[in-house]
Amino acid sequence: MQDVGRDYRIIGFLCNWCSYGGADAAGVARFSQPTDLRIIRVPCSGRVDPMFVAKALLSGADGVLVSGCHPRDCHYSEGNLYARRRLEMLRRFLPIIGVDERRFEYIWVSASEGARWRDMVTKFTEKIHELGPMPRMTEPARTLCALEGMLGHSLAQPDMAQPGPEGAAAAGTAGMNDGKGGANGR
Amino acid sequence: MKTIDLESSRDTAFMDAVACESGQELKSCYQCGNCTAGCVYTHDYDLPVHQVIRLVQLGQKEQALSCRSIWLCATCQACTTRCPNNIEVARVMDVLRHMARRQGKTPERLVKTFADSFLKSVARHGRVFEAGLAMTFAIKSGKPMQDAGLGPAMLTRGKLAFAPHEPSNQAKTEVAGIFDRFAAGKPACHAEPTAATTEAKQ
Amino acid sequence: MSVRLGYYPGCSQGSSAAEYDISTRACCKALDVELVDVPDWTCCGSTPAHTVDHHLAGALSARNLRQAEGAGLASVTTPCPSCLAALKTADLHLAEPAFRTEVERLLGGPAPGHVDCKSVLQVLYEQIGAEAVTAKVKKPLAGLRVAPYYGCLLSRPPALMAFDDPENPVSMDALLRACGAEIVDFAYKTECCGAAFGMPRLDVMTRLSARILGAAVEAGADCVAVACPLCQMNLDLRQGQVDSAAGRAASNLPVPYFTQLMALALGLSDADACLNKLVVPLEPALAKAAARAREAAAAKAAKEAAKKQSKPAAADAAKPEAEKEASCA
């Protein structure tokens, strides 16, 4: 893997039961891997909202990797199938909003597949390094809202999990509606 | 038998070269002996196959390249077929023979002579001229009478063409060209394990 | 069904294995397999080439694959297992960039793309099939006890040849059974015969071939059917050398190509079977087989007759059977 001054911005959404375990297994086995990936743990790949991925890419992530249980092996029996449908849809839309769809991948890795995880991460990271850094988007927020429209979603609405403190609210949705342009009411 | 100093006699360049030219992962050989068990040539070997592999595992270049076994392997593929670790053993034996040739090591002179005469015949005629090959070999081998008895049997059955049945001159020059360029020498192996070989491993 | 394939005879088909070439072409014609010779083919390099260098071997075979490709032949068949192994090995490794580059250097030009290579045995077994053969049999080889000898390369290594069972191949068994022959239990189907060591190390070759001939005799075979020119040469032409080296009486075991036996059963002219090219003659074995078949038929007829007294119904059904047996014998 070619070396650059700093790590690229690669975000991984991993389901807790299979892929996060697989990543742990890879670590326990001391499989050396590129350091760029930052992992966010979710209960199920079915919890990964396409808008999370879009949001990440539009706010400057160079690549996003989603990994869940193998089809049929889902801890929640069919969450990964929902994930596949939604994320495939997103992948098709990415070019439309000017994002190279190669920056996004969804894969299946089980808790026993440490080696497979290593290979997947290495391959994806190398691909992102070849693609180079994500170009700055102009008006990411507007694009995002456009995409929301296409996907029939409205991430911009404040969600219930943040009653009081502004800090929380800010942290929660600042990115979604950085200042103006956002489609949300606040 | 003399002691092997594992560290000082370990030729890693040799180990890498074998791995690279054969595309085989010899680290995965656990010396079960299946290759030796099934090899019909073991009877005539000076070293059983699994020990040849062992020598490579330990980087014992000199011994590995000077044994007769690598010349007596007929590539019948019994070892490759049965290796529990998916090692193409016969291919490794090939590669060792190639190296021995380059080093000018030929404990089995006649085996080399036969191969050389065969290829010379191909280089000249584009195809093997069996009668010609038999003659040249008979002379070079110093055992001219060995197969003399077979001549009549073949002649009476029209199995021995006197003139080579050659392809077009165009074809002959192409084949000759292959040999010329080969003689001109080849680059050292830098083959990364590739599609076919990795696939074979899985 | 009819099949169109490129045909790569291989050097020995022109001389030492002429009968294999002739009988192969005859059988294929009779079974609607159209063979188109690979134009201006040259030697595949065979064993000697790959014992010297893999790229050299690759280039020598690649040239022929290129010839086939040029003639628009997507798949090629060859009777010779050694040629087949050479062609398939080249085809496999040409997928590796490094290997390809070096081969193209040796070729002094572009290497061919993928060409599908099959043995004649595989084509007849998989693309024509035993049933189709049975349908066309005119003179069943009734009573002929055959030891099918495949040799080492036809199904090995499985990863490369991808045909039949590497430990216990059955394709030739099936085709010859379809021709009415009787297949004896033969454990040496894939044991190596000594290959090209006939010239350089006669002692090695004779020791190995002796075991095979011995096993076939022990199994009570009338002949050993082969699919490889080198095996045939070792077991037939060199049978004398083998027996004397083993210090035993002449085995007198005919070693026809399986295509010769098929040609006979398909009722193609003797010229097509060209039995006269075998060193150990097949005719006595055929005669013995015919006698055996007659006895069997007679015995059966007698049994039927006996039955007839008791149960007339059954006999009628069996009668034509018996006649057929007798007629072909």
Added chain:
Amino acid sequence: MRIGVMICHCGNNIASTVDVEAVAAAAREFPDVVFATDHMYACSDPGQRKIEEVIRELKLDGVVVASCSPRMHEVTFRRAVERAGLNRYMFEMANIREHVAWISLDRKRNTAKATDLVRMAVEKLRVDRPLTPKSFEVQKRVLIVGGGVAGIQAALDCADGGLDVVLVERRQAIGGIMSKLDKTFPTIDCSVCVLGPKMVDAGQNPRITLHALSEVEEITGYVGNFDVKIRKKSPFVDWNKCTGCGACQEKCPSKKVPDAFNENVSLTTAINIPFPQAIPKRATINADYCLRLTKGKCGVCEKICPAGAIDYEMKDEIVTEKVGAVIAATGIDLFDYKKCGEYGGGRYPDVITSLQYERMLSASGPTAGHIKRPSDGKEPKTVAFIACVGSRDRSLNRPYCSGFCCMYTAKQAILTRDHIPDSRAYVFYMDIRANGKGYEEFIRRAQEEYGVEYVRGRVAQVIPVDGPNGPQMLVRGADTLLGRQVELKADLVVLAVGVEAAHGASALAEKLRISYDAYGFFLESHPKLRPVETNTVGVFLAGACQGAKDIPSSVAQASAAAGKVLALLSKDKLESDPQIALVQAIRCIGCGKCERTCPFGAIRMRELRDGSLRAEVVETVCQGCGICSVTCPVRAIQLQHFTDSQLLAEVNALCRTWDETTES
């Protein structure tokens, strides 16, 4: 908000490739972080006390620990913060060991990455909310799938502990592979004498409901409240009436039925009781061979059955059971010896599997304990054992060691010498794996006391040959210690076949929602610390279904699993995980999408007075996958502790920090 952060050295596991002090220093600059330090072992007692201390002293309302994987110690630390009076969900963990320290040696990058992960944790913590678990009733019953020695042991232990047990066995009698064995190593105990009484207990124990000839069809629900559908296959015999007298078996005219219990080395009748000690001792009709069921004629058994138990019209039956926990004990099947063509298994009658040989050795077996080779019934004088058939073999996709073949082979060699004193036993092996109590000693006994010949090398090929007295099998091997080819003319060849996960294991795993490895063996939730638990709470593992095991290990794990179940179901109520979906009624538009997508039926639509609909989460049923959150068009339903804003907080944390690094 006041957040405390602790960076763990984990000895030098983390500290050697991550500058933990630097990470702690960086953390001090993060918003709301009032305290950050590094510690040698955060999980140690002093480590945890330190955390509690700081929480109290600095009045923290949230803690982040950066150490190992949360799958390892999240529970530990949550307990710690709870002891100090914090809500256990006001805690976040950054995995800087498995995901950082152990996968790269680049100290600079690791430190930067670790800092990022801590920043993400802090940002999430800032939007975390306290959650309180609810409690719910549990079923004090356990389902055990598989009636081999592991399943039986687990069943008996659970029953002893006062639980009701539902024991499901696929075959017509319990006992599994152990019931087929003659003797057991290393004590040469009579196998069925050891197992028999346990089988009887299992059959008689009032707390144990036995469903033989049955399979789990479907399983729904969650820990404490599983609903199980069981298919009871039709034996065509009313087992309530059948007395197991065996009269039917004597009279049955269809006598050419391969005897599965005897590994098909002998024949049995279409209606049969598999073996004398069978539990339940009931007759079953093999529908494939019964003349009445195949051809419509016969019907002898019906006529002679004194109990009138025969019922040719009998159909499969589906029964449902409610249980609080499940133990999977589906065990193993044998490697198919036909896959090793070079040994001719299936082609040559005198090449048999170790289990077929075991049946021959057994007094209750087809040969009444006399070793007779299949081809001609002669007593073999030379017996060759070939080890590692279908084990340690990548070419057959069986790279693992089956673990106990070395031992049972030694046992069978000893028994051979016992049964036939003038016999010779050869064992062709690669390595001898005898790492159990008394195991190595046992191997040495075979070699020294019984003179079993051990030859080091894999066998390449077995072919039939004519021997001095009758046909023999020529074993072509190698003695790698001599570096020589060796051959042996044997009268009988026994293949020490390896093991595979029971066929259908993966299908069951999918029903139980547990993971399995590439070979179908079930995945434990932690290889060292949680060997009998699975990732699905309430589902446990016993015996070889988790990986090849011999009898002692299987029994031990079975008792362990039973212990876990007893501990779990000792409580009258269980705490439900509060990380579940919650609907914000004022936002819900009642479209019902969530109801349709929920895999667990945990969402129902409630009608308000005005007739409009609102989604509602059934708390005990929700498993917390969060599929609904993504489905909801207005984001009215949110998975607690994994809300949009909490996950986006992590995303933003990353992107924002990167903006800084690029600008700087």
